[in-house]
Amino acid sequence: MFIIYDLVFLIFTLVYFPCYLLRGKLNSGFLRRLGFLPARLNLDRPIWIHAVSVGEAIAIKRLLSQLRQSYPCKKLVISTVTATGNKIAQGLVKDGDFLTYLPLDFSFIVKRVLKRINPCMFIIAETEIWPNLIICLDKLQVPVITVNGRISDSSYGGYRLIKFFIRPILRMVKQFCVQSDLDALRLESLGVDKQRIQVTGNVKFDINLDPIAQINVLNYRAKLWLGQLDKLLVCGSTHPGEEELIFASYQELLLIFPKLKLLIAPRHPERSKEISRLAADSGFMPVLISSISCPTCINRPVFILDTIGELLNYYSAADIVFVGGSMMKRGGHNILEPASLKKPVIFGPYMFNFRDISELFLANQAALVAGDSQELTDKVKEILNSSLLAKGLVERAYEIIIKNRGATDKNIQIIKQLS
Numbered sequence: 535m536f537i538i539y540d541l542v543f544l545i546f547t548l549v550y551f552p553c554y555l556l557r558g559k560l561n562s563g564f565l566r567r568l569g570f571l572p573a574r575l576n577l578d579r580p581i582w583i584h585a586v587s588v589g590e591a592i593a594i595k596r597l598l599s600q601l602r603q604s605y606p607c608k609k610l611v612i613s614t615v616t617a618t619g620n621k622i623a624q625g626l627v628k629d630g631d632f633l634t635y636l637p638l639d640f641s642f643i644v645k646r647v648l649k650r651i652n653p654c655m656f657i658i659a660e661t662e663i664w665p666n667l668i669i670c671l672d673k674l675q676v677p678v679i680t681v682n683g684r685i686s687d688s689s690y691g692g693y694r695l696i697k698f699f700i701r702p703i704l705r706m707v708k709q710f711c712v713q714s715d716l717d718a719l720r721l722e723s724l725g726v727d728k729q730r731i732q733v734t735g736n737v738k739f740d741i742n743l744d745p746i747a748q749i750n751v752l753n754y755r756a757k758l759w760l761g762q763l764d765k766l767l768v769c770g771s772t773h774p775g776e777e778e779l780i781f782a783s784y785q786e787l788l789l790i791f792p793k794l795k796l797l798i799a800p801r802h803p804e805r806s807k808e809i810s811r812l813a814a815d816s817g818f819m820p821v822l823i824s825s826i827s828c829p830t831c832i833n834r835p836v837f838i839l840d841t842i843g844e845l846l847n848y849y850s851a852a853d854i855v856f857v858g859g860s861m862m863k864r865g866g867h868n869i870l871e872p873a874s875l876k877k878p879v880i881f882g883p884y885m886f887n888f889r890d891i892s893e894l895f896l897a898n899q900a901a902l903v904a905g906d907s908q909e910l911t912d913k914v915k916e917i918l919n920s921s922l923l924a925k926g927l928v929e930r931a932y933e934i935i936i937k938n939r940g941a942t943d944k945n946i947q948i949i950k951q952l953s
Contacts, residue, residue, distance in 0.1 A: 610632075764795055873934075
């Protein structure tokens with residue numbers, strides 16, 4: 535079986551590696567992915583938690599806290615795949631923990647890494663299937679647990695095509711804690727025993743609800759040169775094709791709301807130069823947050839967040855938030871973050887990665903949808919022209935979060951039963 539999966543992964547690597555190089559993703563973490571770990575590594579059978587990227591790393595914050603309370607003598611290993619996810623995870627590690635990258639799924643690499651780390655438990659945030667890794671963990675009798683599991687439309691379609699190969703791997707996972715009944719049904723159809731699936735809800739609802747100090751909010755607004763009468767539209771986690779629509783909308787909005795400011799936070803900060811060019815082509819002056827200075831007489835500025843880990847701070851400074859990855863067919867991003875900060879939220883029609891959450895928001899009139907630049911203009915105008923509408927969106931969204939909390943506690947109870 536190792537030979538089959540090694541061959542499949544080798545073909546995938548050969549095809550994908552040129553893209554990896556072209557996107558500039560060959561960083562220092564790649565050596566970790568090849569299995570090169572620090573010479574001195576004394577972890578004493580840690581709990582290993584894997585969070586592929588930014589969203590998963592943010593989502594497991596409370597889970598990590600509860601794991602530390604439940605297993606005070608255990609060290610934690612946290613792994614990611616992406617550099618941005620690794621950057622976020624740096625803020626989650628404590629003394630004695632080990633932050634790394636997930637090894638490439640070749641059997642000889644995985645075996646070497648597992649021998650060095652020697653985990654007592656492997657927890658996967660959401661649902662990533664790495665065949666060789668799961669097989670090796672199963673042979674070592676290390677329980678594999680999925681928390682916040684989700685089977686997306688695209689993943690489900692792909693898994694169904696290779697059901698014969700994927701079914702024995704899925705059956706090696708000791709427990710799936712999934713977000714919804716649909717995720718449970720999809721796993722069952724792929725051959726997972728019903729007894730190994732529990733619907734525990736979405737841990738992203740367990741987001742920190744402690745308000746950001748007002749002085750910090752004022753400081754972030756001051757950093758953007760905002761006055762008392764200025765309004766701020768933050769467009770977070772944007773993808774290629776969305777910025778042009780946002781700039782077209784902003785041009786129209788400025789004619790009606792000259793004191794409206796715009797901040798764009800691309801999902802991938804390395805696109806900041808590209809977005810700066812788009813802003814300039816649209817008649818705006820791009821201002822990178824990393825190089826922002828004292829207020830100057832810049833005409834028509836557009837702020838671009840080119841750093842990692844600060845999006846929540848700028849959400850807190852916003853008056854309206856648009857969550858990107860949703861006007862293009864990317865599946866959307868986490869709308870709970872701005873909603874938890876009591877900001878009116880707009881997103882596009884393509885929220886299939888957050889289907890349950892977005893449908894819940896829309897069913898309860900807790901968010902607005904904009905499918906193109908004109909609709910974005912109209913929705914922003916509605917909110918700016920009606921404090922009652924803004925207040926209602928905020929209150930209903932916050933109520934949804936409160937009612938759906940508790941998935942992390944359920945996951946912890948299951949983990950404790952299996953450990």
